[in-house]
Amino acid sequence: MSGKTLLQFGLHSPIRDERFIVTNRQYLRELVYDTVYLTKVVTENVPKLNLEQKKVYDEILNSIISDSGQLYFLDAPGGTNFLINLLLAKIRSEKNIAIAVASSGIAATLIDGGKTAHSAFKIPLNLGYSESLLCNISKQSDMAHVLREAKIIIWECTRHYG
Ligand SMILES: Nc1ncnc2c1ncn2[C@@H]1O[C@H](COP(=O)(O)OP(=O)(O)OP(=O)(O)O)[C@@H](O)[C@H]1O
Structure with a gap:
């Protein structure tokens, strides 16, 4: 009104955080996943986890729920990426942010929604x-x-043989 701010009339300015919610394209990109499909993936694949995978799956999800800020290093041949992709699906199916990165472009293709850590x-x-x-x-x-909003950051470090 008259080019004046609300504050000049003794009124409070509205608190707007839409900059992040609406225009933060990086934020929106992390939430663009098909939650119905991911829920189906989780429902179908969690029962397939072996005992060790299930233990890690539950442990990591519990640490997210309790917001305990843990750091895990997973190193077991044959099943790590299966587990990682299931964790990513579970977190994203609940409209939460799960960031997946890898040290190389090739390794980034092994994890769903993976990018290189450098990028x-x-x-x-x-x-x-x-x-x-x-x-x-x-x-x-x-x-x-x-x-800051991410529930988990997964960094895939593919081993190199030979
Ligand atoms: N619990 C499971 N149920 C069904 N298939 C599984 C299970 N765990 C792993 N797999 C399958 O086994 C194969 C190897 O698993 P994955 O790619 O996760 O292994 P990795 O440990 O990441 O890789 P690497 O064997 O190179 O160390 C994949 O085809 C994956 O889909």
């Missing part, structure tokens, strides 16, 4: 020469918001 976290490419080894993500950026 997701804006890790400097010239690590050997760079004076600052910090990721290029500012606190106020869209990606920082996505990271």
